[in-house]
Amino acid sequence: MQLDDPRHEYNPYAAPTTDDARSYGEDEPDEHILAERGTRLGARILDNLLLVGSVIPAVILLVATGAMDGVATDEGTPYPEGKLYLMIGVGALLGPLPLVIYQWYLIATRGQTLGKKWTKIKIIKADGSRVDFVSGVIVRNWLIALPGLIPAVGQALSSIVNLVDGLMIFSDDRRCLHDRIAGTKVVLAPPRAGS
Template sequence: MNENPYSQPPPNFSPNDPYASSNNPYASSNPYGMGPDAGPGSDPAPGAQQANPYAPPSLGADAAPWAQPELAGSLPLAERGTRLGAALLDGLLMVGAMLPGVALVAVDETAMIVVMMLGILGLQIYQWYLITNTGQSLGKKWMGIRITMLDGSPVDFVHGVLLRSWVMGLLGQIPFAGGIIGLVDVLMIFGDERRCLHDHIASTKVVIAQY
């Protein structure tokens, strides 16, 4: 009877399975320090703190103080002269917005009025956008000051624009009383709080912008 050639082990065959023995280099401990059961669903080690992936981003120590009420509340008040300079700059910008319309005075009076109104409206919308998002008009930004709430938190559209500007604009249109209200608004800046009437209406103040 012939022997089955496949029943004999091949030459130099070792009965020890290199992949099942302790000589297997891949059977050693995980160099990354995770046990065999570690994985996405495994429990963390006792006492280990896991980061919350749903937590909102932290402002951190480098965040601007005006965005942190606890720090912004301590910012110094803007000087009266600085506030005046910012108001003058915003006024000059308004004049500049009307110049394209003025150039049409010899061409068409209706076109002049339309272009002037569009220039003023465009500038005002941009200024309102800046105040709502940064607390600064262009003039205030150039002068390094910012509008905040009394507690130092950032203003929103209601307090920075609607109450602070629109309400005062409407009050100024009251016959006879409008002029007096405007004068009182300006004179109140000389108080200890350096807050005008529109600041009191909107519960705002103007501080030095450090960022």
């Protein structure tokens, strides 16, 4: 601490401090180090592998119950295709649903998915504050997926959006389209106390 600093009044009886003293868990925006592109890709790959892995139990259950055996009933008539597709769809949805909800919870509370946690990076707002459910999940993830829901042209539009989103990582600030829309950035996560 400098004695001539106008921001601080000198108190000879105050406890010793340093210029960089701050409360636990408080970060200054200038101290955030942007996550490397490869680290972000690695975190995304880990999250996608977890998602694929979460479908496996549903597939095993469908195979074990015979739902995917030959598509024929005991009478020799074909198994109704619609029912088979419904069972596969429900299984594919119920398998990853708990994982997806848990990932959303982690983003809203810590700014990290499991992949980001393992690669030691996190999502924060551009001003350095924490993300919440709205900025971290709804705006950052759901909004970018909306073009895919448009009938007929949705898939083509979604492909273009995803291409632009991915290519924007090569900008100087390493922010993808979804980061810019949500006002977020991905930075190195400081080590947690006790770890």
